[in-house]
Amino acid sequence: MAHKVAGRADRPSASDGPGAADSAGRGAKLADLDDALVRAGGGQADDRAARLAADAEIVRRLRQVSCKGPLYDKFMRQLMQYGWNVISPWCGSGEIFRQARAFGRPVAESEILPHWDPDDRQEVATETVLAGERLFRRHALLKGAWTPEGGASLTTFYVGACILCFKGEYKRWHRRHTAIRACLAADDADQALASLPDQRGADPLKAVVLRSQVEEVLSCLTDPKLREGLVLRAAGYSQTDAARCVDLGTKAFESRLGRARVKLRGHDGPSESTNS
Numbered sequence: 001m002a003h004k005v006a007g008r009a010d011r012p013s014a015s016d017g018p019g020a021a022d023s024a025g026r027g028a029k030l031a032d033l034d035d036a037l038v039r040a041g042g043g044q045a046d047d048r049a050a051r052l053a054a055d056a057e058i059v060r061r062l063r064q065v066s067c068k069g070p071l072y073d074k075f076m077r078q079l080m081q082y083g084w085n086v087i088s089p090w091c092g093s094g095e096i097f098r099q100a101r102a103f104g105r106p107v108a109e110s111e112i113l114p115h116w117d118p119d120d121r122q123e124v125a126t127e128t129v130l131a132g133e134r135l136f137r138r139h140a141l142l143k144g145a146w147t148p149e150g151g152a153s154l155t156t157f158y159v160g161a162c163i164l165c166f167k168g169e170y171k172r173w174h175r176r177h178t179a180i181r182a183c184l185a186a187d188d189a190d191q192a193l194a195s196l197p198d199q200r201g202a203d204p205l206k207a208v209v210l211r212s213q214v215e216e217v218l219s220c221l222t223d224p225k226l227r228e229g230l231v232l233r234a235a236g237y238s239q240t241d242a243a244r245c246v247d248l249g250t251k252a253f254e255s256r257l258g259r260a261r262v263k264l265r266g267h268d269g270p271s272e273s274t275n276s
Contacts, residue, residue, distance in 0.1 A: 033099075033156050052148040059141065059154070067141045076137075079158050080129050087132075087162050088125040092118075096166055103160065105167040111174050120173065123224050127169040132162030176228055176246055220263070226256045 062072055090096035094114070097107055136158045140146035146157050221227050225246040232242040243253035 033152070033160060048151070048153075051153050052151070055146075055154045056148045059146065062141055067137055076133055079136075079155065080133055082155050083129045083132055083158055083162050084125065086159050087128055087166070088122065091121040091125045096163070099163045100166050103163045105164055107167055107170055111171065113174075113177075117224075119222065119224050120177070124166075124170050124173050127173070128162050128166045131165035131169055132158060135165055136161040172247060179245065221260055223256055223260070226253070226260060229253055229257075 058075065062075060065071055087096060090099065094112075097112055100107055140154070140157050140161065146152075146154065150157075152160070221230070225248055229242040229246045229248070232245055233239065237245065239253065240250045243250045246253070248256070
């Protein structure tokens, strides 16, 4: 379900975590967000006291285990699924940009793409939900930023953490998107190579052959980071540098590449030597 939320006009201060005591504006935004999310989920604002009491008990138990282990993992899986169900539709509708602005984390208008690919939206939503978990754990649970007296439920507080993280995740994606757009749109390999500032001394013939091979498999890949990484490999980047450009470790990039090879073999795709 896509959640449409209307906030107040006041702008919050830019503190590190949602609901900080010195951020009255952000606290008001969280209160607005809580009411809107409750209504969107079919609940009643009058249920708030009971929800907050239940949340306080959850936090007490999580802090007893230092926010680690099976109990914490189960809780966060459920919370992150809720966050995904909110953030992903917001990325599609553009609501996430309005929320980020309201929470003091605006994305520059020049960087907002009105029609971005669904796979890219899902990637940014996923990274935002993951970053939100880290912020939520650190501030809401371990540092005690969440309290029932603040008026916002744990689910709302977590969505607030995701909103605060969105700008950073979107800007990272936008930088990668901008860096490879010219390469993907180039008419031939020479133009693609010329569009990138650092070619790492790539052999031109090898780069042309590699790009041709990469183009053969790009249409079969759904992993946006792997696609971008392979384009950079075709342009002459080493595997380590390509992985770094798409915010992956070398081992993680190799792991995704290995899974893609297996998938391509199963669809009569190029042999393993294609990506060597």
